[in-house]
Amino acid sequence: YDTFSAFGLIVTTPKIMRDPETGNSRGFGFVSFDSFEASDAAIEAMNGQFLCNRPISCTYAIKKDSKGERHGSAAERLLAANNPNRRSVSARPNQFFAAGDASLPGLGAGLPPPPPPPGMPPPP
Secondary structure: OHHHHOOOOEOOOOEEEEOOOOOOEEEEEEOOEOOHHHHHHHHHHHOOOEEOOEEOOOOOOEOOOOOOOEOOOHHHHHHHHOOOOOOOOOOOOOOOOOOOOOOOOOOOOOOOOOOOOOOOOOOO
């Protein structure tokens, strides 16, 4: 999630496809951005990169009930650009993994740092 949220606002929780019997990852997933610009940037930057020591392929998903047609077509982009319900470009990206304000309660304010792992000396 945090890897792809760097490219723009993610509108739904990313979905990792899993084998229903074993629960193991099937090796692919889906990320939905709020704009074609964000998804284009993610595809361009992440396609062919390694994630969790595995090479990944990033493309637009194939449409359901189609003959191999992918999302992201010129027609979809035109419809999205003319959609009156489209979100403002100034929408903030998800901050789920961002560091919070330490002065706010519940975000670690006033708590001592955690102890070091066993066998590691404490910090100076």
